[in-house]
Every structure is written in structure tokens, then in C-alpha cells.
Amino acid sequence: xxxxxxxxxxxxxxxxxxxxxxxxxxxxxxxxxxxxxxxxxxxxxxxxxxxxxxxxxxxxxxxxxxxxxxxxxxxxxxxxxxxxxxxxxxxxxxxxxxxxxxxxxxxxxxxxx
Amino acid sequence: xxxxxxxxxxxxxxxxxxxxxxxxxxxxxxxxxxxxxxxxxxxxxxxxxxxxxxxxxxxxxxxxxxxxxxxxxxxxxxxxxxxxxxxxxxxxxxxxxxxxxxxxxxxxxxxxx
Numbered sequence: 001x002x003x004x005x006x007x008x009x010x011x012x013x014x015x016x017x018x019x020x021x022x023x024x025x026x027x028x029x030x031x032x033x034x035x036x037x038x039x040x041x042x043x044x045x046x047x048x049x050x051x052x053x054x055x056x057x058x059x060x061x062x063x064x065x066x067x068x069x070x071x072x073x074x075x076x077x078x079x080x081x082x083x084x085x086x087x088x089x090x091x092x093x094x095x096x097x098x099x100x101x102x103x104x105x106x107x108x109x110x111x112x113x
Numbered sequence: 114x115x116x117x118x119x120x121x122x123x124x125x126x127x128x129x130x131x132x133x134x135x136x137x138x139x140x141x142x143x144x145x146x147x148x149x150x151x152x153x154x155x156x157x158x159x160x161x162x163x164x165x166x167x168x169x170x171x172x173x174x175x176x177x178x179x180x181x182x183x184x185x186x187x188x189x190x191x192x193x194x195x196x197x198x199x200x201x202x203x204x205x206x207x208x209x210x211x212x213x214x215x216x217x218x219x220x221x222x223x224x225x226x
Contacts, residue, residue, distance in 0.1 A: 041198070048213065056213055102157075104156030
């Protein structure tokens with residue numbers, strides 16, 4: 001059973017399109033995250049939700065809109081895709097926001113052409 | 114910005130102990146040290162974390178110096194499957210008592226047969 005699953009694993013799309021990445025966790029965690037890993041392999045947090053409430057919103061263009069329908073799901077919608085959005089996006093989850101380990105999904109490789 | 118410094122790469126012979134150093138000279142008293150690793154094309158995987166005392170689990174040991182300005186992750190008997198990028202991270206307190214992990218570039222560990 002996959003703990004944190006993301007779909008799709010690969011996404012190739014043209015500039016200007018709108019796309020969504022879905023994430024689901026079956027660990028019973030109450031906190032979920034979206035991270036972006038760029039071509040230089042830096043991993044940066046984008047958003048964090050706790051019990052469906054947004055708690056961390058880093059400096060991310062408002063073309064990126066996370067949505068958490070329930071605490072087991074955190075989807076990422078991206079409008080008007082740009083070349084610079086090409087990256088690997090990771091979803092993660094954890095218990096609470098304190099000293100806990102985070103479980104990561106396998107990533108979604110987004111390529112904007 | 115990341116608050117940790119790690120060597121960009123290391124080599125280790127299979128079966129030997131791998132000792133991965135990390136400097137975090139600006140760590141504050143209530144900040145924890147986390148270690149994660151990322152095997153190629155996979156999501157990051159939690160390894161271990163600690164505050165002051167040395168820690169050990171089934172994956173690794175974490176040795177933190179008395180002044181807490183540096184730490185070492187020890188993989189006691191490295192295998193080829195331990196080849197990965199290892200991230201040493203200090204947990205930062207954010208506004209509203211929310212916390213996030215700030216990731217550096219890590220150490221690329223190559224375990225050789």
C-alpha cells in the first residue's frame with residue numbers, strides 16, 4: 001500500500017495550459033505539504049496544510065493554488081503554466097507540525113514546453 | 114537560505130561505515146537536526162532526527178557534538194542501496210509557531226562495490 005501517492009508521475013504540457021497534480025495519503029496524517037525540486041536539486045516548500053487549513057504559503061506565484069478537500073488529500077492546481085514551472089513536485093505528509101518525520105510521495109515530473 | 118553545510122560528495126566502500134558530516138554553527142537551542150535521503154528518482158526518505166543526545170535507529174546513528182554546531186550521520190554497514198543524496202536539515206520556527214524544513218544541496222554518497 002502506497003503511503004503518499006501522487007498522480008500523474010509525469011506531466012508534459014504546453015505553456016499557457018492549466019494542470020492539476022493530485023496527492024493522497026493513507027497514513028491518517030493531519031498535515032500535508034507541497035515541495036518543488038528544481039533542476040539544481042534544491043527542494044523548497046511551497047505550501048503546508050493542517051486539517052485542511054493553509055498554514056505555510058511561501059513566496060509562490062498565485063498561479064499556484066492548493067486545494068485540500070479533506071485532510072487526506074492535497075491537490076495542486078497550476079494556471080497559465082510557464083517554462084520556469086518545469087520541476088519535480090513532491091507531496092508529503094506528517095503528524096502535526098512539530099518534531100515529526102515527513103513521508104514523501106514519488107514526485108511528479110512536470111515539463112512545460 | 115539553508116543553515117547547514119555539507120560536503121557535496123563522498124565515497125564509501127560497501128560494507129564499511131559511512132560517516133556524513135554536517136555543520137550547523139548557527140543552530141539555536143530549540144532547533145532539531147533532521148536527516149533525510151533521496152535515492153535517485155524517488156521522494157526524500159526520513160532517516161533520523163535529534164536535539165542534543167546521540168540517536169540510533171534501525172537505519173543509522175546520529176552523533177551531535179556537545180556544542181551542537183555539527184553532527185555526523187553514521188550508516189554502520191553501507192550497502193549499494195544506500196547510494197543517495199543525504200540532506201542535513203535544521204528545523205526553523207516560522208511565524209505562528211509553524212515550522213518548516215529548509216533543505217540544502219546535501220551530500221551525494223556513492224557506495225562502491
